[in-house]
Every structure is written in C-alpha cells, then in structure tokens.
Amino acid sequence: MAKTPPGSRGMTTRLKTAEGRSTASQRWLTRQLNDPYVKAAKERGLRSRAAFKLLEMDEKLHLLKPGMRVVDLGAAPGGWTQVAVQAVGPRGQVVAIDILPMDPVAGATVLQGDFQEEEAEARVIAAMGGRADLVLSDMAPNTTGHTSTDHLRIMGLAEIALDFAQRVLAPGGAFAAKVLQGGTEAEMLAVLKRDFVSVKHVKPPASRKDSAEMYVVGVGFRGALAL
Known part of the structure; x- marks a missing residue:
C-alpha cells in the first residue's frame, strides 16, 4: 500500500x-x-482519511513493526486499526477500544467501553496477552470554535491517553497522540520527556494545512507501572 x-x-x-x-x-x-x-x-x-496520517507518521518514525502489540484508543471508525493490523502482521496483536460501537476489523480485537475504567483496562491487557509495544490515540473532542477551549479539551484527552500508556506499555515502547498546535501543555511535555527517551512533534501531510492538529510521539518508554 x-x-x-x-x-x-x-x-x-x-x-x-x-x-x-x-x-x-x-x-x-x-x-x-x-x-x-x-x-x-x-x-x-x-475507513477514514485519518489512516494516511498514521501511515505517514510510520513512514517517518517507523513506529509499527511486525509482531508488535498495539493498542488503538478511541479507535472508531477503525482507520488506524486497519493500518496497525497490516503493519504488525499475523504475529502481532492489535486491540482497538472505543466508547462507541465499531465494526469488526479482521485481525484485530475490537472492544467497546471507556478505556479509563479499570475493567476496560484489564480487558485490553488480557486481549494483548501482555504489555503493549505501542499505544495510539487519534482522539479529538467535538470542536467549539473557541481556540483555548478546544486546546484544553484535546490536551485533556491526550493526557488520559498518556496515563493509560504509562500503565500498559512495555519498556522501550512508544506512544503517539493527537494534540493541537499552540504548545503541548508544559506538565504533559515534562512527563513525556521524563518517561520516554525521545519526544517529537509531527504534522503528517495528511493533516489539513488549515488544521491546528499535530501529533506528539514518545519513543523508548523508560519503565512501566505495576499492573
């Protein structure tokens, strides 16, 4: 492809x-x-044009590899899940979770639920059969048109995705989440730099030029919380 x-x-x-x-x-x-x-x-x-954003980020940063365990947070409608399944191959494991119903994706485990809930987290870990190598989040709230409000909302989602990643990532793992231009919140950036060897901001070509969205990527997770 x-x-x-x-x-x-x-x-x-x-x-x-x-x-x-x-x-x-x-x-x-x-x-x-x-x-x-x-x-x-x-x-x-x-399933979505957003699939190309992950493809382009992977082309640049080589996030996805055969045999990896990947979690796709807020996965619906499933474009990123499709890309991940193809990249990790039959030896890999992809778990997609969303609070909304999502049609099955061949080669992936699709779960419906709020990943912030303890039960959902346990289901994700069980489906992976171990810690994740990569946690992905393309989540975004409905926009209000008010820049400051939208920035706070999307950063809130990125922060809870990072919290989840800290709990399920294996040492050396990676994390990628959508944020808005205007600066990653200082507190979140400090956590990323503390917990990952390398932290980058990426705006893939598939992100529309008039959009403020970009992605923060942490590579080389330094440790893991006890499950």
Missing part, C-alpha cells in the same frame, strides 16, 4: 445541489468531494 495518495488532478467536483444545506455544510462537503485522501481511502478500503 502506498503511503500517500497522488495529488489530485483535474477539475474541482462541485455539489449537485446545495438546497437545504448551510454554508458551512456546503464547504465541508465540497472539501470532502475534492480531498485526495478521502478518495484514496475509499479506493483502498480504508
């Missing part, structure tokens, strides 16, 4: 009808119709 879809060519596709749609809805639909990543995802059987 190619990592990045080719650039779009040809004329812009326009909506056949805008009747009954708000201006914002029309803009969103037009962007979707002309987004090469959306088109490539459909062509390749991927």
Whole structure:
C-alpha cells in the first residue's frame, strides 16, 4: 500500500445541489468531494482519511513493526486499526477500544467501553496477552470554535491517553497522540520527556494545512507501572 495518495488532478467536483444545506455544510462537503485522501481511502478500503496520517507518521518514525502489540484508543471508525493490523502482521496483536460501537476489523480485537475504567483496562491487557509495544490515540473532542477551549479539551484527552500508556506499555515502547498546535501543555511535555527517551512533534501531510492538529510521539518508554 502506498503511503500517500497522488495529488489530485483535474477539475474541482462541485455539489449537485446545495438546497437545504448551510454554508458551512456546503464547504465541508465540497472539501470532502475534492480531498485526495478521502478518495484514496475509499479506493483502498480504508475507513477514514485519518489512516494516511498514521501511515505517514510510520513512514517517518517507523513506529509499527511486525509482531508488535498495539493498542488503538478511541479507535472508531477503525482507520488506524486497519493500518496497525497490516503493519504488525499475523504475529502481532492489535486491540482497538472505543466508547462507541465499531465494526469488526479482521485481525484485530475490537472492544467497546471507556478505556479509563479499570475493567476496560484489564480487558485490553488480557486481549494483548501482555504489555503493549505501542499505544495510539487519534482522539479529538467535538470542536467549539473557541481556540483555548478546544486546546484544553484535546490536551485533556491526550493526557488520559498518556496515563493509560504509562500503565500498559512495555519498556522501550512508544506512544503517539493527537494534540493541537499552540504548545503541548508544559506538565504533559515534562512527563513525556521524563518517561520516554525521545519526544517529537509531527504534522503528517495528511493533516489539513488549515488544521491546528499535530501529533506528539514518545519513543523508548523508560519503565512501566505495576499492573
């Protein structure tokens, strides 16, 4: 599978009808119709354009390897799970969990539940059969349009994902989570630098240019909390 879809060519596709749609809805639909990543995802059987974000990060940082144990937090609709399954192969283990229902992904264990709950954490660990080599989080809250509020909300999700990763990662493992540009909160960054050998911020090409999203990646987990 190619990592990045080719650039779009040809004329812009326009909506056949805008009747009954708000201006914002029309803009969103037009962007979707002309987004090469959306088109490539459909062509390749991927559940979301977000799958290319993980593919591009992996191409740069080599996060995914055959035989790895991977946890995908807030996994629905499953685009990242699909990428992880293909990368780790039959010797690997991928566990996807989301509070929302998610269709099965061949080669992965799909769990429904809140990963913050103790019971869900135990289910994830049992499904993996041991500690994880990589914890992924592409979670994002519904945006409000208020920059400061949205930043706090997405950082809150990243922090609880990191807390989970600290509990389930094996020494040497990695963590990747979505954040917003504007700076990772100082406290979280300090924890990442303390617990991981290397910490980087990455904005993959599949992240839209007008989006403030980026990803924080920690590699080389220094230790693990007792299960």
